[in-house]
Amino acid sequence: MVKINVSRLLAVFSIALALLNLAMLACFISENARLREAIEAERSLYEETSRLCAEERSRYEELYKVLMVILEENEEIKEIFMSLNGNVVVPQNYTAILEREGP
Amino acid sequence: MRTAALALFVALLIASNIYTYIYFTSLNGYLRFTLQQLALERKRYFGEYSILMKYADELQDSYLRVVKANKQLEEFLNSLQRDLRSIPYNYTTMPYFEFVGRYMFAYTNEMRNFVLNVTGGWDGTDEDFMSDLYKIHREWRSMFVPTEEAPPPTREFLFIHIGGFDFGRVEVYSLKEGRWIILDYLKELPFSYEIKSITVSGASEVFRSRRGLCWDYAITLVSLYNAYYDTSGRSLPTVYLSIEGRDLHHAVVLIKLEGDRVAIIDWDVITPVSNGRMGFVPFEEAKRLHEEYWGRSLFYKGYMRSRPYRTGLFNSTEKFYEWLLNELN
Numbered sequence: 001m002v003k004i005n006v007s008r009l010l011a012v013f014s015i016a017l018a019l020l021n022l023a024m025l026a027c028f029i030s031e032n033a034r035l036r037e038a039i040e041a042e043r044s045l046y047e048e049t050s051r052l053c054a055e056e057r058s059r060y061e062e063l064y065k066v067l068m069v070i071l072e073e074n075e076e077i078k079e080i081f082m083s084l085n086g087n088v089v090v091p092q093n094y095t096a097i098l099e100r101e102g103p
Numbered sequence: 104m105r106t107a108a109l110a111l112f113v114a115l116l117i118a119s120n121i122y123t124y125i126y127f128t129s130l131n132g133y134l135r136f137t138l139q140q141l142a143l144e145r146k147r148y149f150g151e152y153s154i155l156m157k158y159a160d161e162l163q164d165s166y167l168r169v170v171k172a173n174k175q176l177e178e179f180l181n182s183l184q185r186d187l188r189s190i191p192y193n194y195t196t197m198p199y200f201e202f203v204g205r206y207m208f209a210y211t212n213e214m215r216n217f218v219l220n221v222t223g224g225w226d227g228t229d230e231d232f233m234s235d236l237y238k239i240h241r242e243w244r245s246m247f248v249p250t251e252e253a254p255p256p257t258r259e260f261l262f263i264h265i266g267g268f269d270f271g272r273v274e275v276y277s278l279k280e281g282r283w284i285i286l287d288y289l290k291e292l293p294f295s296y297e298i299k300s301i302t303v304s305g306a307s308e309v310f311r312s313r314r315g316l317c318w319d320y321a322i323t324l325v326s327l328y329n330a331y332y333d334t335s336g337r338s339l340p341t342v343y344l345s346i347e348g349r350d351l352h353h354a355v356v357l358i359k360l361e362g363d364r365v366a367i368i369d370w371d372v373i374t375p376v377s378n379g380r381m382g383f384v385p386f387e388e389a390k391r392l393h394e395e396y397w398g399r400s401l402f403y404k405g406y407m408r409s410r411p412y413r414t415g416l417f418n419s420t421e422k423f424y425e426w427l428l429n430e431l432n
Contacts, residue, residue, distance in 0.1 A: 010109035017116035021123060028127030035134035042138055046145040053152040060159045061278060067166045071273075071288055074169055077176045078289040081265055084183065088202040088301070089261035092193040094209075097307070100333065101205035101409050 158276045165273035204412025206305040210330040218330045225335035233380035248314040256304035266294020321354040340431045342408040348399040
């Protein structure tokens, strides 16, 4: 009586284990597939964001360079105004006598 | 036997379950980690992207402001250059103070000829040099008529005046340097510009009019001495001095020989003149004679000199003496 019970018990247990194994496998495979899909989606977003970021960085650097160029132009204009401001217009025929008084 | 086989099968199933669990748990754990990392990286890029967008907007605003400023300034500059081009003679431009400094003591060919006629040139001897210095003073003094008011300056020059400079500031983030940079730029000329006439006075004007105040007399005498030094090839430090005493504000000429030996030329030569030659005495003696001449104590207040143009003030006779010894060369 005991011998029969052990065999059946083992049989039932092995069936349960096999089912559990299959269920676990299915569950993990499904989770795995979901994660892989999520990773793909995330990777796609990541690449898009990274591309946008690189583009924005490049645009920023371009704009920065352009700003520096026009600031340089501004500096040149300022220098011209500064160099002319407070100047006396000296007719050419005065140049010789004024040069004698130079440092 | 069958039981043993079943037990073995059960054991294999258990092992298989454990293996499956461990394998998939670690694999899925790795996938979750990868997903998490990607999400973090994406968020980081997104944050950077958002900040760059914001900075770029500010940069764009700054850019537009500077472009607008440059456009206005270029219009001003073109207008100013057009006005300068329309001046109907050849010219150069010179900063005002440099011009005044040069013009004040500048001598003309007429003045140089005057000096040559008076002195007959230098024969290379000390005696003749000192004699020439005296002759130049004597002749110029005999021609010059002191007046109560300065003659109005007659020479007009054009002067470029820009009313003011208004500066702006842009703050931009440098990706290269990884920091904010503040840069100033010329925003506008709030009062535009003007090219106006100014009148200036100098030795050449005084020499032509032969009249004026002590100031006019003294700067012209310095200028005549410069003309003589240029033609003779020998020179002595010669300056215009402003002096003060009781009820006296006056201008004289000082010539330094060496050390503290000087000649002071007021309306007359203060230091001794022997055999028609300019005499040089120590400063203390010269000052004493000068005070005797005016009948009051005197203070040597300031100086003006040319080549290069320099001015200075003294707050004591000691300071004046220090300058005379060490700086007047």
